[in-house]
Amino acid sequence: MNPTLLLEKPAVSWKNFDQMSQFPSTRYMGSKFKLLDFIWDNTRDLEFNSVLDAFSGSGCVGYMFKTKGKSVSTNDVLRYSACIASATVENSHEIIGDEELELLLSTPAKTDGFIRTTFEGLYFEEEEYHFLEKIMHKISLLDSKYKKSIAIAALCKACIKKRPRGIFTYTGSRYDDGRKDLRLSIEEHFMNAVSEFNEAVFDNGQKHQTFFGDIFDLQKNDCDLVYIDPPYFSLRSDNDYLRRYHFVEGLCSYWRSAEIDFSTKTKKIKKQVTRFDSRQTVYKAFDDLFAKFHDSILAVSYSSNSIPTKEEMIELLKRHKRCVKVEEFDHKYSFGNQNHKIGNNANSVKEYLFIAQ
Ligand SMILES: C[S@@+](CC[C@H](N)C(=O)[O-])C[C@H]1O[C@@H](n2cnc3c(N)ncnc32)[C@H](O)[C@@H]1O
Missing domain, CATH: 3.40.50.150 (Vaccinia Virus protein VP39)
Structure with a gap:
């Protein structure tokens, strides 16, 4: 074995290791x-x-x-x-291990058709909605709060990656520019995102709260x-986060804590009042x-x-x-x-x- 290699590899990787580079990036407004x-x-x-x-x-x-x-x-x-x-x-400390990921992805799973019925023809294909229903059901069976957070955050990231321009303010796929992200399946995006979120987990010795x-x-x-x-x-521009991200916001609680405005074409969640959207407030x-x-x-x-x-x-x-x-x-x-x-x-x-x- 080459002793130089043994000495050099850890030294280079640790010296240049930047924990920030492990953060799962998004195109968040x-x-x-x-x-x-x-x-x-x-x-x-x-x-x-x-x-x-x-x-x-x-x-x-x-x-x-x-x-x-x-x-x-x-x-x-x-x-x-x-x-x-x-x-x-x-x-x-907590990550989603290979076996847990396999369990999440394995079929069969109980699905209720809620996403397929509610958002039919708006953002994704029927089998993609079915995948979301299945994973959300499996996630509800996980016993750790943090594993649930990783899985849901990864599922949201998969939806955003799979969506042209990463937003839900329009229906259909009129901004499909053929990017590689749009060609990958939602399942592939989900698996990639789980591994990104896993890699982001680290302990700095302090306590944190959300x-x-x-x-x-x-x-x-x-x-x-x-x-x-x-x-x-x-x-000159609107700053409505819910309008852009209503689909993933709803997904996080499986729309149980979100009231959909069925009169809208996008089936977005009802607007929440914020004091940061008018000159008066x-x-x-x-x-x-x-x-x-x-x-x-x-x-x-x-x-x-x-x-x-x-x-x-x-x-x-x-x-x-x-x-x-x-x-x-x-x-x-x-x-x-x-x-x-x-x-x-x-x-x-x-x-x-x-x-x-
Ligand atoms: C400019 S973004 C923050 C971006 C963030 N610093 C980053 O780097 O990704 C503003 C955030 O404020 C949140 N927000 C809006 N009104 C809020 C309120 N009244 N209380 C707490 N958060 C609010 C939005 O959901 C949005 O995520």
């Missing part, structure tokens, strides 16, 4: 995945051990803080986001730092949010083509904190993302990170 270095570079010198990612979305920011050794809590009003955070942030619900209802949280990345409000929403977390360091992401403006945000933060700093980053949104407009420069924005202490 407003995801800060490409801004993680910017966020960390501007928070790393602050004194904090615990952090609340108050609007966790894809979960990548909370996960990034976990890779930096912090104790992380996450919150989001979407069950889908909470499920990703439960699988990757709160969960430090919350699900409106941030204004969260019981007071005593995290040292609160990262705030709400839906960006602008007069958004200022007070930020003011209340900053008041709620005034004991913590606040790190707030927002963009240059949204309301409140940079100056207004500084003013709002100064009502609650003594020192406010703003860092800026030039960013371009991709299609399907918030603030994107074809044919103009509206998708080039400055991303702000306000740090208030």
